[in-house]
Amino acid sequence: QVQLVESGGGSVQAGGSLRLSCAVSGHTESRRCMGWFRQVPGKAREVVAVIDGVSSEATTTYADSVKGRFTISRDTAKSTLYLQMVSLKPEDGAMYYCAADDDGSIWSSQCTAERGSLLANMGVIGYWGQGTQVTVSS
Secondary structure, three states: OOOEEEEEEEEOOOOOOOOEEEEEEOOHHHHHEEEEEEOOOOOOOOEEEEEOOOOOOOOEOOOHHHHHOEEEEHHHHEEEEEEEEEEOOHHOOOOEEEEEEEOHHHHHHHHOOOHHHOOOOOOOOOOOOEEEEEEEEE
């Protein structure tokens, strides 16, 4: 069983920065497909950023709303996924979740933000963290 634990959330003013971390434990063999999602109360969960691969050649994809401001990365040696967020906007405020899936899964077969967006609320992504809250004040 894989466990994902997020940290790094908090309250910042618009224009500020935060770095979220997601520690992966359990079956720590690398999972190629991981990502960050977010959700505000009353709305569906949405994809933020996805990373496909565990090497320096891993590919990353992003939701249009965060392109150029957010960067997803992973440190395989530390079994940690990161989300660096800069130029934060009030609309970025949400609960942020880390997610991962087994190699060979529906998401892993096309490990992109676009596919993650379709699958985010379907209950087919294998592993989720408990979330970390990000609040951005104007």
